[in-house]
Amino acid sequence: MNYEPVIGLEIHVQLKTRSKMFCASPNNPDETEPNRNICEVCTAQPGSMPVINKEAVHMAILVGLALGCEIPEYSKFDRKNYFYPDLPKGYQISQFDQPICGAGIQVVEYEGKKRPIRITRAHLEEDAGKLIHEGSTTLVDLNRAGVPLLETVTEPDFRTPAEAKIFLQNLRNIVRYLGVSDADMEKGHMRCDANISLRPAGSQDLPPYKIEVKNLNSFKSVEAALNYEIKRQSEMQESGEKLTSQTRGWDDSKGITVEQRTKEQAHDYRYFPEPDLPIMHFIRGDVEKIRAELPELPAQKEERFISEFSLQDRDAGVLVNDKNLAAYFEEVVSELEEWFKEERLEADIAKLAKMAYNWISGDLQALLKIEGIDPQNSRITAENLAELIKMIHQGQVSTTAAKRILEVMFETGGDPSHVAADEGLSQVSDEVAITAVVDKVIAKNANVVADYKGGKKQALGFLVGKIMAEMKGKANPQVASRLLEEKLH
Numbered sequence: 001m002n003y004e005p006v007i008g009l010e011i012h013v014q015l016k017t018r019s020k021m022f023c024a025s026p027n028n029p030d031e032t033e034p035n036r037n038i039c040e041v042c043t044a045q046p047g048s049m050p051v052i053n054k055e056a057v058h059m060a061i062l063v064g065l066a067l068g069c070e071i072p073e074y075s076k077f078d079r080k081n082y083f084y085p086d087l088p089k090g091y092q093i094s095q096f097d098q099p100i101c102g103a104g105i106q107v108v109e110y111e112g113k114k115r116p117i118r119i120t121r122a123h124l125e126e127d128a129g130k131l132i133h134e135g136s137t138t139l140v141d142l143n144r145a146g147v148p149l150l151e152t153v154t155e156p157d158f159r160t161p162a163e164a165k166i167f168l169q170n171l172r173n174i175v176r177y178l179g180v181s182d183a184d185m186e187k188g189h190m191r192c193d194a195n196i197s198l199r200p201a202g203s204q205d206l207p208p209y210k211i212e213v214k215n216l217n218s219f220k221s222v223e224a225a226l227n228y229e230i231k232r233q234s235e236m237q238e239s240g241e242k243l244t245s246q247t248r249g250w251d252d253s254k255g256i257t258v259e260q261r262t263k264e265q266a267h268d269y270r271y272f273p274e275p276d277l278p279i280m281h282f283i284r285g286d287v288e289k290i291r292a293e294l295p296e297l298p299a300q301k302e303e304r305f306i307s308e309f310s311l312q313d314r315d316a317g318v319l320v321n322d323k324n325l326a327a328y329f330e331e332v333v334s335e336l337e338e339w340f341k342e343e344r345l346e347a348d349i350a351k352l353a354k355m356a357y358n359w360i361s362g363d364l365q366a367l368l369k370i371e372g373i374d375p376q377n378s379r380i381t382a383e384n385l386a387e388l389i390k391m392i393h394q395g396q397v398s399t400t401a402a403k404r405i406l407e408v409m410f411e412t413g414g415d416p417s418h419v420a421a422d423e424g425l426s427q428v429s430d431e432v433a434i435t436a437v438v439d440k441v442i443a444k445n446a447n448v449v450a451d452y453k454g455g456k457k458q459a460l461g462f463l464v465g466k467i468m469a470e471m472k473g474k475a476n477p478q479v480a481s482r483l484l485e486e487k488l489h
């Protein structure tokens with residue numbers, strides 16, 4: 001039988017607030033000394049009282065609006081009761097029936113097909129601490145306890161693991177564009193649980209069971225775990241085994257999911273309203289003010305790059321995936337546009353934008369990756385890269401020379417015309433100089449010249465190669481080729 005996967009996601013995003021969700025302790029995920037960022041509230045001392053972090057509420061609403069969620073007029077916090085050593089209060093402050101963000105919608109594009117994914121809700125809650133196991137001892141580090149988390153829950157609308165992965169990547173891009181989280185999955189800023197079940201293809205009913213998969217800490221593992229579950233569940237169904245709801249953990253090193261608990265062992269969290277915090281009331285006008293703060297979001301930027309610069313979908317997607325790279329690209333293109341305007345030249349922005357894209361996503365990004373830095377922190381300013389592209393466009397340097405110039409610029413921060421002069425990499429377009437070499441090459445290669453005249457057209461390439469070699473790669477190949485052809489006719 002053919003099965004169709006039914007997949008939903010729950011994603012926790014750590015918000016980059018200055019202080020924690022309900023106290024003034026610093027929220028610093030890079031703190032290495034255990035229990036440095038703690039106070040009486042996040043360590044649950046008797047009599048301590050939580051206070052709602054306004055910055056976290058603001059950030060949550062920004063994300064909600066970016067995801068197309070409704071922002072309800074009222075929202076409240078609830079206690080989610082469970083016992084675990086990294087949770088000193090014995091309950092987590094979360095949101096149960098009145099989340100800060102209500103239903104929303106996000107479009108996911110996969111293999112050219114766009115499908116809407118319904119978002120159920122997004123709610124604020126606090127993170128737990130961390131347990132550190134050392135031999136037979138377990139230590140507790142509460143630096144992370146009380147750090148604000150925004151949990152986004154989707155409807156089971158994904159039909160392929162790839163769609164789920166794309167949704168996650170889009171969400172990461174959105175929160176990065178909003179500046180509310182670094183959303184680095186490997187560092188735990190963003191954590192994902194997925195639920196998956198199978199139904200006969202064509203059926204509209206939700207399957208009678210649900211498998212929740214936890215410990216997915218990279219985009220790759222989300223896709224791999226879901227693919228693993230599709231295979232495992234369809235094999236079980238084929239052999240007539242009955243699937244029941246359970247929670248499974250993804251073992252990345254083995255590439256398998258492992259049973260953690262069944263539905264019978266599911267927690268009863270005994271949610272009840274948090275009595276120490278007020279109900280939040282959002283006035284429409286205030287929500288609209290926050291909406292006005294929304295920057296251009298990744299999907300809008302991608303569309304604009306395609307329409308404004310005629311970039312390919314794929315290329316625009318690569319740029320938009322990295323907020324800083326996209327901003328740098330735009331600066332380079334605007335420098336190029338400026339130059340065209342000043343020199344009153346016919347502007348082919350699509351061609352220049354493509355060149356800018358190729359240099360940025362290719363050679364420049366390779367250099368940036370080695371250093372682990374953003375283009376904004378490199379020594380190559382957008383203005384200097386634009387000048388290099390201009391020099392290539394005008395035939396002042398060859399592509400090979402430009403690669404070398406880019407490397408020197410990356411190391412020294414010099415501007416391309418000076419680097420080209422210092423390194424002797426300027427391309428010779430001087431026809432007198434090239435003609436002299438053309439004559440020399442023709443004289444030395446009489447046989448090849450005869451072949452060419454006898455109809456062997458590819459002999460021309462060989463001769464151009466000889467000219468380039470003679471001039472140590474500095475001749476403009478177009479000029480050399482034209483002069484050679486003129487001589488041979």
Ligand SMILES: [Zn+2]
Nearest residue numbers: 023025039042
């Ligand atoms: Zn605290």
